[in-house]
Amino acid sequence: MPFCPKCRIEYQEGITHCPDCGAELVAELPPEEESRLSPSETELVELCRLSDPNQGDVLKATLEEAGIAALVRTKGPISGELARVVDGITDDEAIIYVTRNRLEEAKEVLRAVESAPVVWPEGMTPVEDEREGEDDLEE
Ligand SMILES: [Zn+2]
DSSP states (O other): OOBOTTTOOBOOTTOOBOTTTOOBOBSSOOOOOTTSOOHHHHOEEEEEEESOHHHHHHHHHHHHHTTOOEEEEEEOSOOTHHHHHSTTTTOOEEEEEEEGGGHHHHHHHHHHHHHSOOOOOTTOOOOSSOOTTHHHHHO
16 A cells, blocks of 8 residues: 655555645655654754844744754853843853754754844844843842
């Protein structure tokens, strides 16, 4: 019996192409690949570093829109409130990680992002004056 390798559906003899996706049917299904993740699919590699953690979140969202899982790690143990108190610790850094098998695709996305004007996803508009937190200090 022929199978569609993409939809993993069995079809009647005589059908050569999948009616759903148009793929050429095969006699036997290839082994399920999704269930066994190879190391390259789980190993995280550094894609880039950004000086602004907010950019990290935006890039992560952009990557995920392209179907690439991404992880953002912000460097610097001191952030937010304390960073304002301890002088000099304001250079937060965001490190973007992707899985090794998607690194090249992620680089493509990164290049596209870098060459295009930044479009901030809804709800992620950069806050220009960061008054938050300062109110507390004034009390
Ligand atoms: Zn199909």
